[in-house]
Amino acid sequence: MGFCPANMVCGTDKNTVKDKQANGSRKIKGIAVLMKKSVLDITDVSASCLDRLYDIIGKGVSLQLISAVHRNPANGTGGKLGKPAYLEKWLSTFTPVTAGETAFNVTFDWDEAIGVPGAFIIKNYHHSQFYLRTFTLEDVPGHGRIHFVCNSWVYPVHRYKNDRVFFTNKTYLPHNTPEPLRKYREEELVNLRGDGKGMLKDWDRAYDYAYYNDLGNPDKSQEYARPVLGGSEEYPYPRRGRTGRKPTKTDPSSESRLPLLSLDIYVPRDERFGHLKMSDFLAYALKAIVQVLVPELKAICDKTRNEFDTFEDLMKLYEGGFKLPNGAVKKLEDLVPWELLKELIRSDGEQFLKFPLPDVIKEDRTAWRTDEEFAREMLAGINPVVIRRLEEFPPISKLDPTKYGNQSSMITRAHIEKNMDGYTVDQAIKGNRLFILDHHDVLMPYLSRINLTSTKTYATRTVLFLKYDGTLKPLAIELSLPDPQGDHLGAISQVHTPAEEGVEGSVWQMAKCYVGVNDSGYHQLISHWLHTHAVIEPFVIATNRQLSVVHPIYKLLHPHFRDTMNINALARQILINGGGLLEMTVFPSKFSMEMSSSVYKNWVFTEQALPTDLLKRGMAVKDSSYVHGLRLLIEDYPYAVDGLEIWSAIETWVDEYCSFYYLTNESVRSDPELQSWWTELRNEGHGDKKHETWWPEMKTRADLIETCTIIIWIASALHAAVNFGQYPYAGYMPNRPSMSRRFMPERGTAEYAELESNPDGVFLKTITAQLQTLLGIALIEVLSRHSTDEIYLGQRDTPEWTDDREPLAAFERFGSRLVEIENKIMERNNDRRWKNRSGPIKLPYTLLYPGASDFSRVGGLTGRGIPNSVSI
Template structure:
């Protein structure tokens, strides 16, 4: 009997596959035998049944060797899998953790005779007792659904089912479940009626969806989700979307340093709420500081941030913080921000260059058909001798009128002093934009008085020049609010989250489009969750520093009604705004009308992205029929349109029927997450770091002749200007926020960079290298443009080179800090 067993065993001998597994430690004990690993073959084991592949025997980690990787302890373990001779090629790694703590699995590699099979994991492994599910990782070989090796079909289905969940229950830290919810967690009605906020998402307040957390409803409002315990920053995001421990620590450290620096300089004196001179405003960057945090600063800050962060700020206030650089807007010339040419340049190359548009009608009209009060006589003396009709064709408008007017009565009742503005500029012969007139409007009263309009024009000296500077400050406040709430938050952070959720739910990890998009989603959901905790929530930082206050997100919802995905393509956006001509002979299909740094650099980057996406898709999709046949891709696109952006389901969307449409959709998405976000985010400290250049609110209207305020203004125009701006505390918080958001983190990956071995496809690797080379060419072009003295909008009076679309393809990790350079792959801050 024993001889028979031995002969049977020898008839079916086991082969061995060696491998290595890399785990990043956070002080955990070694996993030892508590991690059970199996590999699954691409070959189906029982074709007549479930489509599951052949599995190896269970294996364990052993012989760990540790080293330091980017400041983190990494341990490489050996592992040996026993498989049958007909096992075939491994395609998946299945792990069951019986360890007491979570572990971060960076990668795994299997050594086959003539090749290595790589698994680019980068994921937390939680104990099985918490998750009640094995973790599945697929090798870095990509397959369309109908091309999936038979042995992996079952695991492909199972993994997606696990990620979708069942839309019930409160999410826990270890969950990897992606489903949708409205923005019903911004208010906190249990704290008081003043903290109630409308639910965003639905008919009344359309909005993109966020990831569902499943927290209980508040006691006072069954539509509103309860807030986490005070002081907690750990709002649920799926475990694979969490910031790395190193990055989270770095982010909190940056926030503490910035807050301490700006909240307790010598200029903060008890009872002194505004600056006394322009020179004094620059002193907040000097590094001089008091050892005492004033009581009013403490109390105000404590209401705004979680307890943990507040305690760290107060603790850090006893130490000497790092001296921060002067914002670039005042580094070369402290008065450059007052220059009209610099004012015009920032509409083209500042941090909100996406709102200016061609002036179609003169005088401009509101959507209701009501004409502006600006007349030819207001502007003709500023046209440098050019006849009005000749200059008319080059005029542009920065329009913050129509969307603000319905909200002004509410905003101004809350203590702010806000106008809706229209600013007309024209392109001079040297390419610079010259402001011609600013119209500031207020709604009429309930007694039937019509809308109040005041028009201001440039002046070089005297009272008119001082009034003109006040008018520009009000325009800057309008533009700041639009930038933060719409250009930055809504049009990048918020609109992208549904794409991330749908990608995880509908596109398998082994789907080529999932692999293409994955680096462009890094950290976004966690950053958005932190924003809901600190920035955009009731009583949050944006409500404190922006004139829109508690209606900020309601205003954002109104502008989402006008958002269309197809118009987010850069060429389409420029055409809609009338700033380019259609040109079928151009690679982008458009031709620029004047020196517009954002558009010039942006179109180069857009073209490079589109070429890369076209090359990538052509490898996997040979024709339109292959797009139509991709079941996962169709489900992905359907869910984005009908659920993630379900409130916009009736607006125009591309049909997922052709290769060209697929390329356009993916190019838009990658452009939003990389180039567009870099433009509206990383220049914030350079420009908004000096709050006089970009205030977030105004506390005084522009005085009218014959009033007490006008007499006060005439006595000291500069002091009136400073009193019109936010108080020191709000200014300081705004500057600290700009400093934190402008920082590149040490682990950032930039456009053209990816982790090694992200794909096994050599043709894809070659096309990606071609993409990287094109980005390097763009870098050289940008450097040359910035050196060209004829391109006056590249630097302007403030001498700030336009680098916000400089790709930054080399030197991974070397751009940490406030550099203004580099396009990160994703919305990761």
């Protein structure tokens, strides 16, 4: 049904719609639902005054219908145009403050020669832009109701070189497009591609590609220079959206940066956060912009030696906040307006950065220390996508021995067989009982440089044993450093095995800490940023450049791209940039993005499919007797168990949808928009991978279904699994330390004696410091929150996104299937047989709980729900 505010009568009124003028012409009524800019910007007085003038003279917003059935001889191949009609009572129509959207009437003189309208041209003669949600023709003669889903910002007409055109909610393959609309379909795509020139402005609608050459700021100093990612064999990377800013003075290959707190980063206007999302983001991101407060925070933290002396000190962050010294509030007010500062400080001004209690310590404040929980989080925590089955012993390295020497593992059979419940290594490998969390090869090439910064850490390997109760038991942790005489001389390693008491128990806890540091950095840079945010952005760009809004694949994928370009642009501005929050809080520091580029060298699109990923990591084997055609080798692997059900639901939905529009393989091959999309995506969007042979060929319907399923999986479920558990698990920094500042104490040293006498103190002095803890927790609290306008998997922002009944029915079945999965997840979480679903911390696994059935738009730190897109 259409939108109908309480102050208007929106139903079809035959007497009004078919009213006759004195000259006998027929009228048809339309309703446009939009949001004025003035709703969002009440200070725009000039806009209001000019809009009043335009409203008086009757020249505010015009709409002109385009025929879908009759050509206009004077318009080339385009459809016949109706007479312009104007939105009525722009200023006098009531605007509800809460919803922000208003319905405006427009009355057209009906021209029988138009036939069925298939599109319309809109021209905005007002001073300011507005957001057009929908447009509906209530009673078109001989046809009835026609609905247009617009969801786009419309700027003043002088900002555009070409007319703004919107199409009905019908879906067409290119060759099925009504002939009078083809011209407009093709021209709209040309407009969206832009001309590749100049700095892009708010009103530009251009989707184009650029390298990641905007991370560094060499004009500030060489310390802030960063390599260009993308376009080279040394630093390959997915492309990001082009902004067209001028190059830096120091380095012509680097793009100049905006002022630190500027949010005016170009992304196409329709890709920007909606007003609710932006309000949420600003409210919670205030804690993330403490980057501005770093000098003051450093001064504050220096008074306590930048350390948490005890775990009780750390708990004050959640129980009472971080107390500010006298006069500090006033100093902070000089840096940040009080309206923003009050979000960070308790109303009495005494406590700074009081955080919610993380779930990992809600039920038991020490359970995170257990070996069972340490291992369980590799299967059900925030980075459950790295652990793999160990298929060779000792673990081997794939690093080039001519560059890195001998990188073979020093873990021996004697280290681990004593804790393997009577198994030998060979028996355990054959029985699929040995697993490994291996961060060695990714980190070792960077470790010499990383450890020249404030970081002091190791490359780690952790070997685990699968027990009969389905839980994992860590057997050994290997800590490796490059030979101090040169990387080419190989690794120097130490191996630690479990211990519970005395200094040996403290050493074991320290070893687990270094694993946590490795895994935390890998999670944030690779599993989260690279493998979801960065790799999806080229798909967003290519889809808008090559697939018309009426193309079925555009309609399928578009909800899964919501807000992605905006959040990525903000990340480049304050998070992943040189000197940004990520470099300040994650151990690879200035080498963070460079390291993610090295991992992208091995990225394979088809391996992002969950079943393929599980097979590659040896976590599953093919078995047709199982529902998903896979048998998990760890039956109680919550991420995989829930994930396979979500994957299967997505795949079924995509299959049914694509099969409706593409009846044969030939219809896939002969679709020019689809083929252009796929070619550009490979050659431009992921241009550093264009010569790879693993890309689907896009010659069959199976290729299309596989491709779309992977895209939707990455953007929705995979991102949810690695993002929304960040605060629940890592909001308590000792559980997921992001940095380490000391090496393992050596026996016979003062540091070792201190570890014996004060193990907690040494642990806290080793992991993330006080300042970085404040910054890091503030950041992940923002990243872990659902916005109040979130749209979850199985939902759409409008029920009328297409008028094709079969796809709508398939989508309804998809939603119903997700509700069934929700019920199964809750049943599994309540089944005590599955020990890995809650673990010692008693936190049920809900990161892949879809949220299709019971999520009202409340947002917050829910720890569950799969949004459609990479939106935060």
